[in-house]
Amino acid sequence: MFIQTEVTSDPARMTFLPGREVLPHGTLTFDDRAAATRSPLAARLFDVRGVAALALGPDYITITKESGDWQHLKPALLGAMMEHFLSGAPVLSEPAHAAAPVSEATGKLVEEITQALRHVIDPELGYNIVDLGLIYHVDVDTDGLATVTMTTTSPGCPATGYLSDGARERAASVEGITRAEVTLTYEPRWSTDLMSDGAKAHFGIGTGRRR
């Protein structure tokens, strides 16, 4: 097994590419050890001293360090990842909402929630958050709990709280949904590549048009 590493623009972060699937759908962030109980992989990585937070994506793991040098941290992290993947242990100890089989009814609810989220606009860009590509994943479990994984165009944006509250509100307003939760993630970081074609056309992206 060969694990590649990539530096990021943030010196405190490094991305690891294990060359195999990490999460079947979406991304999950773990801001501390307490949040990592549902993931044996995350828990193992938090055992490495100096890990502040981590994120799991479809084919990557991003580690945020709180202290120490990558030179010392990297071998320990690579060892922990190897150990995990070679042991055959699951990445998540419970089935993630994202990984649950999608029934027809669930698929319909997800579609209705996505439509409802189109009523929430990013105030700065003046366009709905779905077509801007800010919604990373929508899932509904059998109890009617909707989980929306989303991002914002820029970390630290003062609109963040309002956007996630608005998304939660809209998702919960869909018939058949008992409760809605919104998870914010910045892994991967949003970019204009995630916009729908309509949104790109609206902003003149890729058309070379200048006004």
Next chain:
Amino acid sequence: MLGVTLSRWTMSYFAAALAALLAGEVLMTAGYGFPSAPLRAPETLVVVHVVAIGWLSLLMCGALFQFVPVLIARPLHSNTLPLPALVLLLAGLGALLAGFLQLAGTLDPAPPLLPVAAMLLAGGFALALYDLARTLWPAQPLPLPARFVAVALFFLATTVTLGMLFSFALTTGLGSRPLLAVAGAGLPLHVVAGLGGWLTLAAIGVSYRLLAMFMLAPELEGTRSRAVFWTGTAGLALTVLGGVAALSLDAALAPALIGGSVLGVVALVLYGADIVHLYRARKRRIIELNSQMAVFAFAALAAAAALAVTLIVLGRLSEQVGALVFLIAFGWLTGLGLAKLYKIVAFLTWLECYGPALGRVATPRVQDLVVEARARTWFLLYYLAVASATVALLMAHVLAFRLAAGAMTLATLAIAAELIRARRLVDVSAEIRLPAGAQRPHLLMSVPHPSP
């Protein structure tokens, strides 16, 4: 990250700052201070400090209370401290102006007010610095834009310290010979520390992030941007700290000024290349008025750098320094400040008013709070007036300068009116102005909503 919210007193800082800008422009139009009076006359000091402290510093402090948390994705240490800081700064500015009027003979010289002003201003800036430093400290290692701000805060402290030194030297006297030497010849260092170290460095840092955000451009943290930071910081440190050391040791000031200027010009050239890259690499082809009008401010900064180099080469810097400082203060810093205020006021007003209703009812867009076509005229008039005033100063034509200053006043008044209209939601169509759940914002302060 979710804790980043509205800064409660930023609007109050902006309102006070705009009032000071208008006051400064009215004074220039009326022929008060330079060029009608000598550059170092107390009347000129009144105008300079109304603009430097009342307008530019209050504007920057207000903006930093809102945007330092954005730069580092952490909440402001205290949303309460900015209020006492503002009160102290306004009281200090009032005392400072009165102190200058005492020097001019307009007011009775007793009791001397400059030391009182120094203490009040130092107290106000210390509170602001403490709040921002406590916000920045836990976010280390800082992202590049925040590093510019951190160094800018250091130079704010340096500027205030030098100002205190001058005020005591002019009134109660100084017992120390080295301090007296710094107070006697340190005015250029005070100006460079204030306009360059504090205001320009902070503006550069914030501009990297805001331009990227508003134009959907890539965030720059590469080698060239880091070189801007290091050469800019080194140039300012050499000029200001090296200059203070030279003066206190009775050595010549010129080596520090020349060395610092060379590094400063290198930093500005690199920064210019970064700004051109940001505009070219932007994904948002259709940019808003604030980003369009900021281009003129960057052009003014480039023109100021070219003018400084030309004047130094021609050996005419000391006779034309007034025009150079004017171009930096009004073309670059005020131009960028007004352009970004136009966006920020509408954005913060939107968040305060419609943020809580988002997802519940249809809301207008930030763009619906403003009428860019109308404001564009006033921005263009403003920049045209600044260019004319700079030329008038270079040609020592007092009447032309006053006429241009009058046009600046008119343009600023109109832009301020546009900002008040945005705050009052006047340009939002009546059907969607105040939907259920939205609340009309207060003109002079923000009321942050806690997340449920």
